[in-house]
Amino acid sequence: MEMVLVAPPAPGRLEDLKRRFFATPLQAVVSLACLTIMVFLVWKLLNWAVFSAVFTTSGGPEACQAAAGACWSVIAARWRIIFFGLYPYEEQWRSALACVAVVVMTVLSCIPAFWTGRRIALVWGAGTGLFYVLMKGGVLGLAHVGEEAWGGLALTLFIFVTTCLIGFPLAICLALLRRSELPWISRTTGLIIDGVRSLPLISILFTFAVVLPFALPQWLQGDKLYRVILGSALFFSAYQAEIVRGGMQGVATGQEEAAMALGMRYWQRISRILLPQAMRNAMPATINQFVISFKETSLVVIVGFFEILASGNAAYGTGEWRFAYVEVYAFIAFIYFIFVFSLSRYGAFLERRMSVSER
Amino acid sequence: MVSLLRNQKVHNALLQVLYVGSIAAMVLAGIVIARRNLADQGITSGFDFLFKSTGWDVNFSLLPATANDPYWWYFLIGIINTLFLGSVGLILATIVGTIVGLARTSSNDLARLLGRTYVDIFRNIPLILQVFFWYAIITHLPTPRSAHEAWGFLLTSRGLYIPFPNVGSAAFAAATVAVIAAIVLPAWLGRTSRLAQPIGQRHTIQFAAAAAALACSAIILALGRLPDTPLLDFPALQGLNLRGGLRIPPEFATLAIAIAIYGGSYIAEIVRGGFKSVGTGQVEAALSLGLSPWRVFTLVRLPLALRAMLPILANQYVWLMKATTMGIAVGLTDFFMIVALTINHSGQTLEAIGILMAGFLAINLSLAAVFNRINKAIALKGNQLRG
Numbered sequence: 047m048e049m050v051l052v053a054p055p056a057p058g059r060l061e062d063l064k065r066r067f068f069a070t071p072l073q074a075v076v077s078l079a080c081l082t083i084m085v086f087l088v089w090k091l092l093n094w095a096v097f098s099a100v101f102t103t104s105g106g107p108e109a110c111q112a113a114a115g116a117c118w119s120v121i122a123a124r125w126r127i128i129f130f131g132l133y134p135y136e137e138q139w140r141s142a143l144a145c146v147a148v149v150v151m152t153v154l155s156c157i158p159a160f161w162t163g164r165r166i167a168l169v170w171g172a173g174t175g176l177f178y179v180l181m182k183g184g185v186l187g188l189a190h191v192g193e194e195a196w197g198g199l200a201l202t203l204f205i206f207v208t209t210c211l212i213g214f215p216l217a218i219c220l221a222l223l224r225r226s227e228l229p230w231i232s233r234t235t236g237l238i239i240d241g242v243r244s245l246p247l248i249s250i251l252f253t254f255a256v257v258l259p260f261a262l263p264q265w266l267q268g269d270k271l272y273r274v275i276l277g278s279a280l281f282f283s284a285y286q287a288e289i290v291r292g293g294m295q296g297v298a299t300g301q302e303e304a305a306m307a308l309g310m311r312y313w314q315r316i317s318r319i320l321l322p323q324a325m326r327n328a329m330p331a332t333i334n335q336f337v338i339s340f341k342e343t344s345l346v347v348i349v350g351f352f353e354i355l356a357s358g359n360a361a362y363g364t365g366e367w368r369f370a371y372v373e374v375y376a377f378i379a380f381i382y383f384i385f386v387f388s389l390s391r392y393g394a395f396l397e398r399r400m401s402v403s404e405r
Numbered sequence: 406m407v408s409l410l411r412n413q414k415v416h417n418a419l420l421q422v423l424y425v426g427s428i429a430a431m432v433l434a435g436i437v438i439a440r441r442n443l444a445d446q447g448i449t450s451g452f453d454f455l456f457k458s459t460g461w462d463v464n465f466s467l468l469p470a471t472a473n474d475p476y477w478w479y480f481l482i483g484i485i486n487t488l489f490l491g492s493v494g495l496i497l498a499t500i501v502g503t504i505v506g507l508a509r510t511s512s513n514d515l516a517r518l519l520g521r522t523y524v525d526i527f528r529n530i531p532l533i534l535q536v537f538f539w540y541a542i543i544t545h546l547p548t549p550r551s552a553h554e555a556w557g558f559l560l561t562s563r564g565l566y567i568p569f570p571n572v573g574s575a576a577f578a579a580a581t582v583a584v585i586a587a588i589v590l591p592a593w594l595g596r597t598s599r600l601a602q603p604i605g606q607r608h609t610i611q612f613a614a615a616a617a618a619l620a621c622s623a624i625i626l627a628l629g630r631l632p633d634t635p636l637l638d639f640p641a642l643q644g645l646n647l648r649g650g651l652r653i654p655p656e657f658a659t660l661a662i663a664i665a666i667y668g669g670s671y672i673a674e675i676v677r678g679g680f681k682s683v684g685t686g687q688v689e690a691a692l693s694l695g696l697s698p699w700r701v702f703t704l705v706r707l708p709l710a711l712r713a714m715l716p717i718l719a720n721q722y723v724w725l726m727k728a729t730t731m732g733i734a735v736g737l738t739d740f741f742m743i744v745a746l747t748i749n750h751s752g753q754t755l756e757a758i759g760i761l762m763a764g765f766l767a768i769n770l771s772l773a774a775v776f777n778r779i780n781k782a783i784a785l786k787g788n789q790l791r792g
Contacts, residue, residue, distance in 0.1 A: 066514060073513060080515035223424075230421040234428060241762070244769045246727035249741055249761055257754050260442045261435035341531040348533075348734055355534055371541040379530045379538070386529040 107366040120370035124361040131197015144180040197352035212279035217286035242284035255349040293328030333393030463738040483743030494664030502672025527670040566640035569651035576629020583622030656737035679714035719776035
């Protein structure tokens with residue numbers, strides 16, 4: 047007997063739509079409600095941000111205020127203050143170049159070829175050094191610009207990068223100290239880590255900016271900017287230390303025992319056996335911590351720094367652009383979004399990549 | 406001597422003494438220098454200042470506050486403000502997060518897309534930027550004279566006005582306690598050790614307890630009602646100002662909204678993770694037993710997801726409590742802002758910082774303790790949980 051196999055008829059477009067969105071009455075209601083919300087929001091947003099928006103500065107603030115939509119001319123008129131803060135006008139190209147250097151450095155350190163301790167240290171050292179020289183000047187014929195004039199995006203990036211640069215090695219030290227076999231060392235370190243973690247970041251920044259000068263001898267006080275960076279690095283390292291420790295716990299004990307049996311010394315065991323594997327385990331959580339600390343750099347506005355959020359406040363806060371606050375905040379939010387979103391997407395990509403390699 | 410140093414035990418002991426000693430020395434040196442510097446400015450250290458009157462005002466307080474009140478009273482006000490703002494933000498964020506999280510786990514592509522867009526936008530913008538944004542929006546609302554009005558709610562640049570029952574404050578507090586009891590009591594009774602009746606009876610008892618507590622709160626409200634006034638006090642324009650109703654100051658509304666929206670996006674991810682961790686086998690088993698989708702959700706997916714979520718949720722709640730310190734950005738007198746103002750006005754720097762640390766430690770530890778108890782109470786018993 048011959049069997050004739052007939053494929054079931056391929057579902058048509060309409061059929062497919064019906065199956066996906068209108069399978070049951072409840073599904074249909076949910077789909078329609080979501081569709082309405084989406085169409086409404088997208089239309090409102092497009093109408094505000096594009097169709098009835100003003101893009102040129104030609105009409106001045108008055109023409110802009112009269113428009114029904116967004117007034118993007120405020121960005122066209124004030125973008126320099128948002129990006130560069132109070133940095134001297136003629137030298138602002140240096141600030142822009144410094145930002146590019148940091149972005150290039152971040153992108154480079156996302157490439158697996160640079161994931162050895164020495165290379166990553168080299169990239170970050172070179173990037174930060176270049177940033178510092180460009181911003182501060184005083185050498186190579188560049189005019190000297192003091193830290194108090196730094197602002198805008200460049201200051202945000204500087205605080206972020208230095209926080210990570212100081213915080214990361216500190217985090218590894220704290221994690222190693224916490225898993226020490228000597229009870230008093232691990233307990234004291236645990237106390238420090240948990241103490242810092244239980245405090246809000248703002249209170250730590252405030253303490254380092256305002257209170258610390260009382261408790262330090264004159265010669266140790268330094269600039270307020272560096273004290274705040276130190277506070278932020280301490281906060282970062284307390285969280286990162288727990289992430290690194292988690293990564294270390296994921297390394298099988300046999301690995302360290304084998305290294306010991308081979309006669310490796312403590313530092314060899316840590317730097318060649320334990321840390322490479324631990325950092326690999328801790329990678330997704332580390333990226334997440336970088337994302338969080340990038341967002342948290344914006345808190346320095348509270349202790350009086352002119353980073354991108356504060357310069358945004360200044361961009362609309364004075365004079366004729368007072369009405370355009372939504373546009374300025376939307377613009378700054380967009381800048382943060384680009385940085386944070388791409389970092390977190392990268393983190394998700396890494397996580398997928400690692401889960402594949404472990405299979 | 407050298408052989409003594411080579412001895413492992415001596416070596417270890419020395420190392421520990423050196424480490425702990427140097428940290429202690431640094432802290433002590435800092436305190437000594439700070440005391441000397443402060444003494445040079447004529448500030449005597451000690452906690453006597455707690456009983457002096459402050460001489461400045463707070464702009465938001467649940468308790469009566471005047472400039473004549475002592476510092477310790479202000480610190481108490483600060484802690485209560487922080488806890489109140491934190492709880493309001495926490496509850497709102499949980500509601501937002503649950504809705505968005507459920508949308509993200511829904512089988513409907515459109516709902517998932519909406520949920521994902523929400524999370525991607527609000528999680529990737531710093532909280533303080535969102536606080537500034539909402540504060541700018543709220544303070545640019547129209548004046549009371551041309552306020553937006555809807556269902557008795559008024560939106561003005563001076564704050565949000567909502568209808569409020571006409572009752573005394575003591576009666577209102579008692580009624581709130583009764584409502585909380587209506588939520589907590591059934592959960593407490595529901596634990597098998599307390600009521601060993603069959604499930605059906607247990608539900609009846611739980612239901613009765615909740616109903617009784619709610620009835621209690623209604624009676625308290627009715628008794629505590631101010632004489633000769635309508636049940637609800639609606640805000641209304643009188644002359645140039647608004648009368649009646651409850652005014653939520655712009656600062657408080659800003660922070661509550663910002664924490665709800667930002668925290669909601671984080672909680673949504675936790676909710677999604679919780680539901681994802683429920684094994685498909687268990688859901689399939691429930692479906693094949695003939696349970697309706699709704700019962701599968703309430704009896705199988707939700708209880709299991711809740712247990713997976715709770716530890717992470719506890720961390721998030723602690724984080725949200727700490728986020729109330731953003732109050733200083735818009736001038737809400739939360740605990741941290743009171744400490745900062747105290748340092749500005751009285752100069753008692755070290756003491757105030759100590760109080761700040763102790764306060765947050767106490768808040769964090771008690772939150773963690775509460776969640777640990779809940780966690781232990783609802784943990785699944787037995788050793789064959791998977792499979």
